[in-house]
Amino acid sequence: MMKIVIYHSNECDPKRCTSIKLQKQNKVAITHNMRKIPYNAIVLDAEADKAVSREDREKITKYGLSALDCSWKKLKKSSFNFKSKKNHRLLPFLVAANPVNYGKPCILSSAEALSAALYIVGYKDEARDLMNSFKWGPHFITLNENLLEAYSEAKNSTEIVEVQNEFLGGK
Numbered sequence: 001m002m003k004i005v006i007y008h009s010n011e012c013d014p015k016r017c018t019s020i021k022l023q024k025q026n027k028v029a030i031t032h033n034m035r036k037i038p039y040n041a042i043v044l045d046a047e048a049d050k051a052v053s054r055e056d057r058e059k060i061t062k063y064g065l066s067a068l069d070c071s072w073k074k075l076k077k078s079s080f081n082f083k084s085k086k087n088h089r090l091l092p093f094l095v096a097a098n099p100v101n102y103g104k105p106c107i108l109s110s111a112e113a114l115s116a117a118l119y120i121v122g123y124k125d126e127a128r129d130l131m132n133s134f135k136w137g138p139h140f141i142t143l144n145e146n147l148l149e150a151y152s153e154a155k156n157s158t159e160i161v162e163v164q165n166e167f168l169g170g171k
């Protein structure tokens, strides 16, 4: 089974938090200690420079996938002191389907971000399984299906960005 460990900073409303819901269904583990994120895991970070791509599949398979569940404000302030950001990855353009940020580009919930990354690296059933935990979840995949499919065919992060820019430029 895919190892998913989410760093959680207890800044959210637990009733609305997508990470807590996934944990309750035993689909992810939550840690409050940043150092417990597995070394070499791919960390989804909206402040990262490099886009996630199929090239990350091996690391995700071997070491796991992670997200940083904190407030968006904290993330923007760069209040995290990461030793290294070499495994931190940004997601390409996708639209949120969660009720808090519905329709907004790139501001995904932790669950949507994890699902998108799994889809992009080719773990499509696992991506759908995460979204099946939410009433609105399957809509995230259908809303973004054409883009997710195109991203999943890209070989590396450069091609991911090309697919994204072609889509945005062609709008």
Ligand SMILES: C[S@@+](CC[C@H](N)C(=O)[O-])C[C@H]1O[C@@H](n2cnc3c(N)ncnc32)[C@H](O)[C@@H]1O
Pocket (backbone or CB within 6 Å): 012, 016, 017, 018, 019, 043, 044, 045, 046, 047, 066, 067, 068, 069, 070, 071, 072, 075, 089, 090, 091, 092, 106, 107, 108, 109, 110, 111, 113
């Ligand atoms: C800031 S937290 C907010 C979580 C929200 N409270 C929830 O219930 O899901 C969302 C996390 O999802 C991941 N994420 C969301 N959008 C992303 C993007 N465009 N690129 C990379 N990671 C993203 C990151 O790990 C980010 O820190």
